[in-house]
Amino acid sequence: MKLIRKITFPFVPIYYAVTSLRNKLYDLGIKKSMSYDFPIICVGNLSVGGTGKTPMVEYLIRLLKNNYRVATLSRGYKRKTKGFYLADETSTVNTLGDEPFQFFDKFKNDIIVAVDANRNNGIDNLRKLANPPEVILLDDAFQHRKVKAGFNILLTTYSNLYTDDVVLPTGNLREPKNGAKRADIIVVTKCPKSIRESEKTKIIKKLNIENDQHVFFSFIEYVEEVISFERHINLIDLKDFTLVTGIANANTLVEFLKDKKLNFNHLNFGDHHDFTETQIKDLETNSLIVTTEKDFMRLKHFKSLESKLYYLPIVIGLDDEPKFNKLIKDFVTS
Structure with missing residues (x-):
């Protein structure tokens, strides 16, 4: 490269x-x-x-x-839909893209989430809503x-x-x-x-x-526990696990986990990675998987991973x- x-x-x-x-x-x-x-x-x-x-x-x-009333408007990278799309209860990663779906999954009761590659068109459609942002x-x-x-x-x-x-x-x-x-x-x-x-x-x-x-x-501030479907595990209680990342740069996360003296194997994929059937089958062989919140949005719909898939939440802190x-x-x- x-x-x-x-x-x-x-x-x-x-x-x-x-x-x-x-x-x-x-x-x-x-x-x-x-x-x-x-x-x-x-x-x-x-x-x-x-x-x-x-x-x-x-x-x-x-x-x-x-x-x-707040709305987020994104392009919706790698989504399977076209044009303006407003998130609702039927929305998935495929209809929204991973990052907008993360916004919707986390804040859906508080905000409006929409995607449109044409931001002007997206803004116009948002402002036409009955209760606009x-x-x-x-x-x-x-x-x-x-x-x-x-x-x-x-x-x-x-x-x-x-x-x-x-x-x-x-x-x-x-x-x-x-x-x-x-x-x-x-x-x-x-x-x-x-x-x-x-x-x-x-x-x-x-x-x-x-x-x-x-x-x-x-x-970046990492939470001291990993989270799944209403399940939590403290980091200090994590045994051997597989770290799965599909983000642009996983170095900060990897170093954080190493500093915690945790034992893990890292599977590093490209940003916004679409997981294949073969890759999912390979992941099924792991007893515990930790991933980023963005990757969790792409992986959580695979039922075979449901019992073993967790993500590590992050928030940002500012100096002032x-x-x-x-x-x-x-x-x-x-």
């Missing part, structure tokens, strides 16, 4: 030029962005892969759901510039800041680094809890933010949570 990326380096200037031109056309108003007169918050990144968008959207849901959270839509969100939250990982990366196909950036200037908040995710203020200062300087931008540092919350609430109320 690294060799292929090095070989494709001559295409980097082409990709850079095309994406830069596209952004410039939007900045000049030649390509049109739609603005809206109600709060829309976009959560996204510059890079491909796991920067922690799903935990951030869930954080915003918890922050706002008690005071506003008051706030819409756009999941992974930073590059979807046909919508001009009122507030943009950009995520970048501590271990791979966008300032240290280059655009596709050699690097991981979907667009040039200066796209970060569209963000209102930049969150450096997956930081060590022990990160020092001096290191934060260096990172903020490296990000070269605008005067009106805010930077926060977040870290009151300030972050105030910025979000001030935007929504304004």
